[in-house]
Structure formats: structure tokens, C-alpha cells
Amino acid sequence: MTHPNELLSAYLDGELHGTELSGLLEHLSGCGKCSAELNDIQQVRAAVRSLPVLELAEGIVPEADPVVVPLRRNRGVWVGAAAAAIALVVTVAALATTPPAPVSVDDLSSRFGARVSLDPAFSPAKVVVPELELAGE
Amino acid sequence: MVESVPLTWEEVARVYGRKIYNFAYRLTGNPDDAHDLVQEVLLRVRKGLANYQPGSFEGWLWRITRNAFLDDIRKKKRRPTAPLPDEVDRWELASTESADAAYARISLGDDIQKALLDVPFEFREAVVLCDIVGLSYEEISLAVAVPIGTVRSRIHRGRKILREMLS
Numbered sequence: 039m040t041h042p043n044e045l046l047s048a049y050l051d052g053e054l055h056g057t058e059l060s061g062l063l064e065h066l067s068g069c070g071k072c073s074a075e076l077n078d079i080q081q082v083r084a085a086v087r088s089l090p091v092l093e094l095a096e097g098i099v100p101e102a103d104p105v106v107v108p109l110r111r112n113r114g115v116w117v118g119a120a121a122a123a124i125a126l127v128v129t130v131a132a133l134a135t136t137p138p139a140p141v142s143v144d145d146l147s148s149r150f151g152a153r154v155s156l157d158p159a160f161s162p163a164k165v166v167v168p169e170l171e172l173a174g175e
Numbered sequence: 176m177v178e179s180v181p182l183t184w185e186e187v188a189r190v191y192g193r194k195i196y197n198f199a200y201r202l203t204g205n206p207d208d209a210h211d212l213v214q215e216v217l218l219r220v221r222k223g224l225a226n227y228q229p230g231s232f233e234g235w236l237w238r239i240t241r242n243a244f245l246d247d248i249r250k251k252k253r254r255p256t257a258p259l260p261d262e263v264d265r266w267e268l269a270s271t272e273s274a275d276a277a278y279a280r281i282s283l284g285d286d287i288q289k290a291l292l293d294v295p296f297e298f299r300e301a302v303v304l305c306d307i308v309g310l311s312y313e314e315i316s317l318a319v320a321v322p323i324g325t326v327r328s329r330i331h332r333g334r335k336i337l338r339e340m341l342s
Contacts, residue, residue, distance in 0.1 A: 078338050
């Protein structure tokens with residue numbers, strides 16, 4: 039009697055199909071030896087699969103691709119350069135198209151005041167006082 | 176078979192890093208070696224991902240992992256606890272002379288892990304890829320570059336050896 043032992047693991051793993059599967063099932067129904075071996079292999083298979091999944095130590099898999107870092111830096115440089123170029127073009131265009139207007143104290147105050155008002159950490163007093171001291175020297 | 180391919184190297188690292196580590200640890204019983212292997216494999220994946228041809232990503236990844244593992248063993252000129260593949264044919268179940276040396280390198284008192292380390296490499300590898308990593312026989316066939324019939328035979332023989340050791 040030929041015992042299809044090597045098919046037992048494939049059967050347990052769901053890797054047996056068609057005539058091989060039906061042939062093995064038929065054999066198992068009448069062979070105590072192969073049925074016992076199937077039981078043994080099943081226990082071993084379950085034991086290996088019961089081994090705990092080990093976690094990878096932190097830092098082994100990098101959080102960020104080191105190749106990406108310089109690319110981001112480069113991208114930042116280019117974005118900054120592009121922004122500076124655009125700002126320069128706009129400034130030059132503005133100077134070329136609009137005549138210089140006299141700047142009044144009120145204009146400076148409104149511009150300065152508006153800028154300060156965007157930052158709640160600053161109060162008008164904190165900003166005004168140093169300027170007065172500098173003016174007095 | 177899973178055919179989806181992670182889009183980036185970072186995704187490969189996140190999704191497969193732990194699996195690669197468990198694969199390496201169960202084959203070596205050594206956490207440091209396993210960590211080294213994860214880093215080496217991810218480096219190779221990073222280099223090879225640009226040229227990856229659509230197909231079985233699992234087969235591709237685990238072939239890289241296996242090659243890195245074998246290269247590492249050869250580079251360190253250190254033998255695994257069981258004979259290398261070219262010596263498997265001479266191995267016999269009753270031969271346990273290397274058991275003491277093998278146990279000395281085991282950090283965990285895990286009977287199953289200990290037994291695994293004494294299973295010859297080819298059979299141990301097939302069992303680990305099947306039962307620890309969870310690959311199909313076809314994926315193991317692609318990773319190890321052997322016919323599916325050989326995968327079937329190695330997995331069963333590996334389990335039988337384990338049964339003998341654990342009984």
C-alpha cells in the first residue's frame with residue numbers, strides 16, 4: 039500500500055485540489071497510519087504558527103526616507119528662490135509703473151499698525167516706545 | 176496570490192519590515208542578525224523597486240530576502256545551526272551532533288524555536304515561509320526558485336523533522 043504522506047501538509051495548507059485531494063481523502067478514510075500522521079503534522083503546524091509575532095525594534099525601519107530629506111530641502115530652496123524672483127519682478131514692475139508718492143507719517147502708522155495688529159503678542163506701546171528712545175539719542 | 180504592489184519604499188518598509196524580521200529571527204534565533212537582515216533587505220528593495228516588473232511582489236520580495244540572508248551567512252563565514260543547502264542531501268534525521276553548538280546561540284528558551292534551528296536550512300526555510308510569513312506554495316516556489324512539488328515536499332519533511340524533535 040502506497041501512503042501519500044507528502045500530500046498531508048499540502049492538504050492542511052489548503053494547497054491540494056482535484057484528484058489529488060479526493061484521492062487523499064479516500065486514502066485517509068481507510069488508513070489509520072496516515073490519519074495518525076496527519077494529526078501529528080497538524081499539531082506541529084499549529085505549534086509553529088502559534089509562535090508569537092515579534093515586533094521590530096524602533097528605528098530599524100526609518101520613519102522617513104533619507105533620500106527624501108535632501109529633496110525636500112532642495113524643493114524648499116527652489117520654492118524660496120521662485121518666490122523671491124516673483125517678489126522681485128512684482129517690485130520692479132510696481133516701481134516702473136507707479137510714480138513715487140510722498141510718504142506721510144499717517145501712512146507709515148497705518149501700515150505699521152496694521153502689521154502689528156496681526157500679531158497679538160505685540161502691543162502698540164511695546165513697539166512705539168523703543169522708537170521714541172532711539173529718536174531721542 | 177496578492178498582486179498589489181506597494182507604491183513606495185516607505186510602504187514596503189512599514190508593511191513588510193516586521194515580516195522580514197520574523198522570518199530572519201525564526202531562521203537564525205538571533206535578534207541582531209535579524210535586524211541586520213531587515214536593513215539589508217530594505218536597502219536592496221529600495222534599489223530594486225524602480226526596476227520592479229509587475230508580477231508576484233511577494234515572490235520578488237522574499238527572493239530578495241532569501242538572497243540577502245544567504246549572502247549574510249556567507250559574508251560572516253558563519254554557518255547556520257543546520258547544514259547549508261548544498262549539504263542537505265547528506266543530512267540525516269538521526270544526526271544531532273550540532274545541537275549543543277546550536278543551543279548555545281539561542282537566546283530564547285523556546286522549544287519550538289530551538290527545534291526550528293536544528294531543522295536543515297532548506298526545510299526550515301520552507302516551513303518558516305509557509306507558517307511564519309504566510310506565503311502560498313506558489314509564492315514560496317517563486318521566492319526559493321524551486322518547483323511547487325519541491326516546496327510541498329520540503330514543508331512536509333520540515334514538519335516531520337520538527338515532530339521528531341518535539342516528541
